[in-house]
Every structure is written in structure tokens, then in C-alpha cells.
Amino acid sequence: MSGKAERRDALSVVAEYHEAELGSLVARVGEALDGFRAGGLDAFEADEVLFQYSRAAKELWKFCNLHRPETTAALIRERPPHDWWERGAPNRRR
Template identity: 55%
Template structure:
């Protein structure tokens, strides 16, 4: 476990990542609502978007849970992904799984 300052910096990095990814998910909902208002999606289609948003945000929240050493580990994972140009597709992670 790092120093108090390292733990604080890790929590801040995870919080910033969480907020940025959450904003991307919210934008998906806003887009669906806009399409509904334009008559391009029906209420059921928007409802499915809302369900996918909810599933995705739960998974994102679990990933970003900033507790103790876990925040430092998560911050390292986030840094590694950024360095390697990788990203987790939280929207896809929230997709409904059919069957099985």
C-alpha cells in the first residue's frame, strides 16, 4: 500500500475516470431521448437503452469502487490501459445477455 498522498491521488484518478466514463454513458441516453423526440425511436427502444445504461453503470461503479488498496490497483489498471491505448467498452458490458 502506498503513502497517504499516493492513496489520495489514486482515488482522485479513479474518480476522474469514473466521471468521464459515466458522462459517455449519459450521452448515450441523451442521444436515445433525442431520437425518440425526433420520432426515430419508440418508447420501448428508449426503455432498453435505459436498462443498458443501468447495467453498464453498475459494472462501472463496481470497477471504480475506491476502497483502500483497491483504488491504487484500479488506478494502475487505468494508467496501463491509457498507456497501451486500451479501453473498456462499458456500454457493451451493459448489453443484455440473451439465453444461457
């Protein structure tokens, strides 16, 4: 495979992974907003979900964009990172 074709393939793998994982994060936000609208969550609880989403989405973005696409695609293929939601959890003081 030529360098350009390899890069295109890697970019495609990373883009598909990023979209799928981001979709999972956005779905959590949707569930929280539905819970807020239904009265199951108060505004502070919904805000906490939004904050965690923001942090998780940033971590996902960094993973997908800060290295060469070929390197990131290889990581995704070999052992994709998971649980971006937990990576976005705020550090709690004890």
C-alpha cells in the first residue's frame, strides 16, 4: 500500500472510531437531558453530566488527533481504548 493510501486508510479508521465513541458520549448527554426534563435529575445533576461529557470528549479528541493517524489507527485496531466516559470523570477529593 502506498504512503498516501495508507494515510487515507488510517484517517478513515480514526474518523470512524472517533464518530462512534463521540456518539456514545452524546447519547449519555441525551439521556441526562431527558432525565432532567422528566424531573428525574435536577439542574446540578444534569450539569455534572455535561461537565463530564466535555472532559471525556476532549480526551477522545486528544487521542484521535495528537499523533500520526497511522499510529492512532494501529492502536485502535490492536486494542482500542474504551470508557472515555470514565476518563472524563472529575477527580474527587476525599
